[in-house]
Amino acid sequence: MWVEYRRTQTLMAAETWQEILEGEGLPVRLLPVDGLEAYGESAAFRVMVPRGREHVADEILRKL
Numbered sequence: 001m002w003v004e005y006r007r008t009q010t011l012m013a014a015e016t017w018q019e020i021l022e023g024e025g026l027p028v029r030l031l032p033v034d035g036l037e038a039y040g041e042s043a044a045f046r047v048m049v050p051r052g053r054e055h056v057a058d059e060i061l062r063k064l
Contacts, residue, residue: 002029002048005057014045024060026053 008014011030018028026049033044049057 001051003051003054004046005049005054006047007033008045008047011039011041011043011045014047017047020064021047021049021057021060026050026056026060 006017008017014030018030021028029048031046031048032038032040033046
């Protein structure tokens with residue numbers, strides 16, 4: 001099960017979050033807020049992490 005960890009305003013911002021978190025070994029999924037039909041550079045995205053691993057994402061970000 002995946003949970004929303006962050007929302008971003010663009011695909012580029014979502015991919016940046018993904019690179020940071022996955023670089024530390026935490027799996028990430030990106031989903032457009034308005035559904036797959038809205039997928040594009042200017043779409044808002046949800047940055048999803050596995051349920052129960054949100055604290056790991058918090059720790060990764062504290063190290064930045």
